[in-house]
Amino acid sequence: MTHTAADIPGDGAPRDGAGGGGPAGSGRPLAEEYDTALLDLDGVVYAGPHAVEHAVESLEAARRAGMRLAYVTNNASRPPQAVADHLTELGVPAEASDVITSAQAAARLVAGKVPAGSAVLLVGGRGLEEALEERGLRPVRSLDDGPAAVVQGYDPSVGWQQLAEASYAVARGLPWVASNTDLTIPTARGTAPGNGTLVAAVRTATGVEPEVAGKPLPPMHQETVIRTRAKRPLVVGDRLDTDIEGAFNGGVDSLLVLTGVTTAAQLLAAPPHQRPTYVAADLRALLVAQPDVTAAGGAYRCGGWTASVGDGGQLRLDGAGSGGDPYDALRALCAAAWTAADGGAGVPDARKVLAELGL
Template sequence: MTLDDIRALIIDMDGVLWEGERPMPGLVEFFDTLRARRIRFVLATNNASHTPDQYLAKLARMGVQAERDQVIGSGLATALYLKRHAPAGAKIFAIGEDGVRQALLEQGFRLAELYEDDADYVVCGLDRGLSWDKLATATLNIRAGAIFIGTNPDNSFPTERGLTHGNGAILAALEAATGVRPIIIGKPEPIMYQLAMERLQVPPSETVALGDRLDTDILGAVRAEIRSILVLSGISSRAQIAGLDYAPTWVMEDIREVTAAISAGGKPVQAA
C-alpha cells in the first residue's frame, strides 16, 4: 500500500504533534512536507479546553503556521452541532474552559451560572478548574431534564508529566450521579471527521485520519469510513490492535515516519 493518493489529512494533536508544551521531534518538517506535497490538513482534537486561536498560538510557538479554519476542537464541534440541532439562544450550563465557553457564545447560546437549574443543555468538556459547585450544578440540571452533551469521551490525557485523567472521567462522575448517559460529539463519533471533511472539500477516499488513540482517532475514522494512520507516540500500542474488531490502515512510530512515508511518494508502505 502507498500514500501517494492522499490529498488531505485530519490530524489529532495531543500525543501526535506534542506532549503538553513539548513538540514531538520532526514537527516543523512534518508540516513543511505536507505543504510541499500540497496535502490539505485540518487539526481535529478531542481536547476541548482551548480555542482555535489558542491552538494557533501554540503551533506558532513551536514554529508552525496555520489558519483558524484548519483547527477544530471538540468544544467547537459541540457548538456547531448544537447550532444545527438546538433552538436558537438555548441556555447551556457548560463545564469547560475557553474552548467550550467561547465556542458556545460565538454560536449565540446563553450560558447558565452556578446553581441556575433551568438550562436546556449541559455541555461537559475538560475543565482544569473543575469544582464541586460545577458538578453539582450540572447534576441538578441533568436531573431536571437538561440534555447531557459530552464534548469527548477520552478517559486519559497525555501531558509532559505522563497520563492524567481526561474528560471521560468527568462524564463518568456525572453519569453516576444522574443515571443519564451523555451524547458524545468528539471522536470516536464521526461528527468531528465529517465537519473536517466539509472544510477540506476532499473526498473521503482521498482523506486519511492521523492519531494516537485506537478507541477515539482510529475507531472514529472507521465510523467515518476513511483510512487511518496510528502513531505510537501517544496513548495506544501496536499490541492493543490484536484484541479489537477494527484496525488502522497503517501503524507508524511517530510523525517523522509519517513524513518519510509521504516523502516516499509511490513507494510501498507496510500496512497495519
Template sequence: MSDGLADGYDLVIFDLDGVIYLIDKPIPGAAEAVGRLRASGTSVAYATNNASRRAGDVASLLTGMGVPAEPGEVLTSAGAAAAVLARRLPAGAPVLVVGADALRAEVTDAGLTPVSTAEEKPEAVVQGFGPDVGWKVLTEAALAVRAGATWVATNTDRTLPSPRGPLPGNGSLVAVLRTALDREPDLVVGKPQPGLFTTAASVSGAERPLAVGDRLDTDIQGAVGAGMDCVLVLTGVSGPADLLAAPPERRPTFVADNLGGLFRAADDARLPLDAGSAGGWRVTVEGDRARLDGSGDPITALRLLCSATWNGVPVTGVEPVSPDAAALLDSWGL
C-alpha cells in the same frame, strides 16, 4: 512526483495531542512534516477532541511551534458541541458549561447563555475537558441532568497524552457523572463520531482525504466511520499491542512510527502485511500461535503480526523465536 504515502491524497487531517504535540511541546519532526505537505500543495486540517482551546488559540499555538495554521483549518469538539446545541435549543437558552473558558466562549458565540448552576435551570449541560474542573461544577451538572437537561459531552477520551505519560482526559471526567447518574450522555460530539472528519473534508472540498491519529478508539475509529483512509502514528496513546488487538472498526489503513511515514512508500506502511516474511522478519502461524523470528524494522514486524492477530490468533499467542524478536515483543509489553 514522489511515491510517498501522502501523495495519494488531497487533504491530510491531523489529530493534535499525540500527533503534532504533547500538551504544549511539539513532537519532533511534526513541523517539518506539515511544512513538507504544504510545499507539495496538499491541504492540511486539524481535528481535535480537546475542548480546552478555541480554534484561533490552537492556530496560534501551532504557529508558535513552527507549524503555520489558520483558525479556519482547525476543528475542535468545543466548537462542534456548541454548534449542535445552537441547532437544538432556542437562541439565548441557558447551558451549564463544564470545562474550560474556551468551551464557555464557544457557547456564547453560538448565541446561547452559559451558566454555572442547576438553579439557573439550564436546558443542556455541555461537558468538555478543563484542568480546573472539580467536584462543585460536576455536582451542578449532575443536578441539572437529573432535572431534565440534555447532557452533551465534547468527547470521551479517557486520557490525554503528555511527556510524563497519559493523564486523565475528558472521558475520565464524564465517567464521574456517568457513575453518579447511572446513565450515558445524550450525545457525544467528538471522535469517534465522524463529524469532525467529514466537516474538515467538506470545508476543504477534498475528494480523497487522509486522517492521521494516535488513538485507535477515537481518531482511527472516527476515520473508519467516515469512510476515510487513515494512519496510526505511534507517538501518542495507542501502541503496537493495542494495534494487534484492534477490532475491525479500529483498524487503520497504515501504521508509522511518526509523521515521517507520510513520505515513505505507502506499501511500506499498509496494513496488514500478509506476506508471511519481509524485511528480515518471518511470522509462522500454527493454530492459535504466531511465532516471530528474525530481525529488522519494527514496523515491518508489526504489520506481519497484524496479519496473524487480525485473522484469529490471540495477542497472547504471539511468541518470539529470535533474541531480537524477544526484545521487540518485550518493548511492546507482550
C-alpha cells in the same frame, strides 16, 4: 446549511491490504494521494510543550506537496486560536481555522437541540464557551439562569460546584452533550483524569448517559469534514480507540504513527474497527509511498520480511534480518495476526518476535 451523511466523504469501510488482512500500500506519497490530513495533536505533532521528532519538517514538506493540514483534537479546553498559536511556536504555522475541537462538534450538536439564542449550562472552559457563542448560544453557569441544555467538556477549572449544577440540570431532563469521554489526559507530570472521568461523576449522580460528540463518534468526523471541505481526507493519529476507530466510523482511510500511546503489541491485537489503513513510525510517512503487503500460502510479505502464525499460535518472522525496515516487518505481522484473529484462532503471541525487532 444542513449536512447529511451524503455530504460527508467516506461512506464505507476504509481500505485494507493483503487480501483484506493487513495494512494497505500506496504507490504514491500519502501527501499526494490524499487532499487533507486530519491530524491528531498530542502524540502525533507534539508531546506537551515539544514537537514530536520529524513532525515539523514532515508537515512543512506535506504542505508544499499540496496537502492541506488540519488539526483535530478531543481536548475542549483551549480555543482554536490558542492551539494554533502553540503549533506556530513549535514551527508548524497554523491559523485558528485549521484547528477543529470536540468543543465545536459538541456545540453543533447542542444547537440542533435548542432554539437559537438559548442559554446553555456550560461545564468547561473558554474553548467550549467560544464554541457555544459561535453557534449563537448563551453560555451560563447556573441552573437558575434557565438553560435549555447542558454541555460538558474538560477544563482544569471544573470542580464540584460545576458538576453539581450539571447534575441538577440533567436530573430535570435537560439534554446533555459531552464533548468527549476520554478517561485520561497526558500532562507534563504524567497521566491525569480526563473529561470522561468528570462525565462519570454526573452519570453516577443522575443515572443518565450523555450524547457524545468527540472521537471516535461520527459528530467529530462530520464537524472536521464540514470545516475543512476535505474531499479525500486521511486521518493521522496515535490512538486506536479514538483516532483510528473514528476514521473507521467515518469510512475514511487512516495512518497510525507509533510516536504516541499505541504500542506494536496493541496494534497486532487490534479489533477490526481499530485497524489503520497504513502503519508507520512517524509523520515522515506522509512523504513516501507505502509498501504493499502480499499474501501467499498463509504467509504475508512486506519488504524483505515474511510473517506467519506457527502451530503453537506464535507469530513467526523470516527474511530481512537486522538490515531490514522493522516497520515493514510490523506490517507483515499485522496481516498475519489480524487474519488469524478474524479466522477465530485468537490473537497470536507476539512477544518474542516484537522483542527481536525492538518494537
